[in-house]
Amino acid sequence: MPFDESERPGPERGAGQRAINLPPVLLWLIGINVVIQLVREFLGDATDGYIIQQFGLVPAAYTSGADPDLLSLLAAPITYQFLHGGWLHLGINMVTLAAFGVPVVRVLGARRFILFYLSAGIVAGFVHVFFFPDSMDPVVGASGAISGVFGGVLILMRYVGSLPSLLPVAGVWIALNVFFGIVGGTPGAGGDPVAWTAHIGGFVYGLAAIRLFMPPPGP
Secondary structure (H helix, E strand, C coil): CCCCHHHCCCCCCCCCCCCCCCCHHHHHHHHHHHHHHHHHHCCCHHHHHHHHHHHCECHHHHHCCCCCCHHHHHHHHHHHHHCCCCHHHHHHHHHHHHHHHHHHHHHHCHHHHHHHHHHHHHHHHHHHHHHCCCCCCCECCCHHHHHHHHHHHHHHHHHCCCCCCHHHHHHHHHHHHHHHHHHCCCCCCCCCCCCHHHHHHHHHHHHHHHHHHCCCCCC
16 A cells, blocks of 8 residues: 555644643743742641731731831732632632733733733732721732733723723723622632722723833834
8 A cells, every 4th residue: 555645653733832822921920829829838827827917918007107017018019919818719810810911921022011910910909008098908819910911901902903992891890890899709709808999900000001011113
């Protein structure tokens, strides 16, 4: 029987490709969040509680006038983004980051994306501080930063013409956050209060600031 060239053995389809085809920067962010949560599982309650209090975002720490812990004050706006209320909270946030993050990474590139992501989380955190200045409850989670990424996605969709109007989507998204903030509790929050103002703050920041992080147009 003559040999058919189409039957020649070769590499299997997809060989050499990552099983999870996400940009490396997203895989790193997700991995860091997962590792932090895993390490916390092996800590005692007292140690874990200390970490949440020191590296979560506590509004009153910025407004009370008490002797400040400078390390905590400087680190918390970033570190709170990598702490979560449990595996479900973490899982929902990381799946959402993977879903919204890919198109933004492709437009901004890895370095600009990281700056955009972290700055959205910082702004989101301080919006929460502004609205709840006396709160002693630490805020944790990447939701504010991811909300900024979602806002950025909507702007990019407007640029390519796949989203005729921002207002309906933005209005529904903000209304949902207000609703869950008032009712108290979203999937993965474990019954804890939802930092809905941080979500909205990050989202509005993402809408407004994504343009500042876009690379300059080529020649």
